[in-house]
Amino acid sequence: MTPLEIQHIRTDFPILTEKIYNKPLIYFDNAATTQKPKAVLDRIVYGYEHLNGNIHRGVHFLSQKATEAHEEARKFVASYINAASSDEIIFTRGTTEAINLVAFSYGEYACSEGDEIVISVMEHHSNIVPWQMLCERKGMKLRIIPINEKGELNPDVFRSLINTRTKLVAITHVSNVLGTINPVKEIIKAAHAGHVPILIDGAQAIPHIKVDMQDLDADFYVFSGHKVYAPTGIGVLYGKREWLEKIPPYQGGGEMIQTVTFEKTTYNELPFKFEAGTPDYIGSTALAEALKYMEKIGIERIAAYEKELTEYATKRLMEITGMRIIGTSDRKSAVISFLVGDIHPYDIGMLLDKLGIAVRTGHHCAQPLIDSLGIPGTVRASFSFYNTKEEVDTFIEALKRVVGMLG
């Protein structure tokens, strides 16, 4: 992508012209949430101005149109990740809800006392706590895959953790702290070799990597809209049909039923069985719009540019004395976690903020990982295709100033 093209892309994102404390915003917190292009914002407004009627049960025009838009969005998401069918796409509030859904429904279906769930040390709390809750409910055990000094999972240790009691593997595709892109295809194969289904947390992968459900063969794949240029409150659970048909519903309510009597309720077919209540049908269409926007730019080009930007930022960060980058895998996403000397991440983050630069500090909702590294947290800069090398330069100068003040 040329600098001119990036400049053009930046004009699609209204928030990027904001001033923070009178300084131009430099937004390097994209792993927490991404900014929204005009096309997505317009789609939300258009939905409420022209297509708003509660879906799936109305006979009137607006209800029909809103239903069509919601179902079109589902089809688009299905084709974007190459699912076998749009019935395998369940709209959720986000990654967290999607994981909780699987932890509850699959847990009810398949798990009992003494069984085990395998996760890794680099998981986000949202891919730890739901499994812990399941383990507590059923008297099960969590098994943890460790990482090496570069921040990579060891597939051999992983294989050794799989046994006849293993009921599910739940692993992140990309670490939100280390940036490591896990070899999920290999891990999925290994899980399947042990006849264990696997859930992949794709929250940090979808914005940066092309994911293909047929190629990956994951049983469940989950992600959030807001990390991929769509609004908050919408996310996706992809599940293989065979699983979604077997496991019980997560929540009860309207929409997910076939017939209700006080004696017995029969459930609706897929995907509606898992979408109790009025879904976010405006959010779903905005999510499809965001994915279309990315497709228009081209995910391979996005990935290549973000890689270039991340490598450039890494190189420049290394100019700073005492710089320690946390997560040095050769296969990394657009995330750089770092520490400088013994300066606390909070101090760096607060001062960078005053200079108009948004980074994240702390444990990034991955406390077990941070504890295992024996550090108080990290400063994390995470990039998007709308960020520029000039912004990286400004960030480096600001960081040098801040480190000078604190050091």
Add this chain to the structure above:
Amino acid sequence: MTINEIQDQIIADFSQFDDWMDKYALLIDLGNSLEPLDEKFKIPQNIIEGCQSRVWLNASMADGKVIYEGESDAVLVKGIVSLLIQVLSGHTPEEIVDTELYFIDSIGLKEHLSPTRSNGLLAMVKQMKMYALVYKIKGE
């Protein structure tokens, strides 16, 4: 000096700077010059756990006055801890309980006390007042 006189003095010290970075430089100085908390007080019941940084607070009574000591792992937080100790330590429980801490707002550091920052400072202020309240009740 009364608690409010100290607060006013701090406001005056900070008001000489227009630039944010200068105010922060002062805060960093304060943080760096805060007497480290004796290791024997760095015990679990003295920790105020924030999401971003942690704060230790110890309180004791001497000659009818509350003595606060504290520390944090982040220097900016330590700077504010230093200010809070400067303002509240060495006063009677009654004075502390009745105090309104207006200096933080005035010097523009209120955001550090926002619950969303989750750096443990808001809980520390509450804890300081709580200690004073307990000493006050004990003394009555």
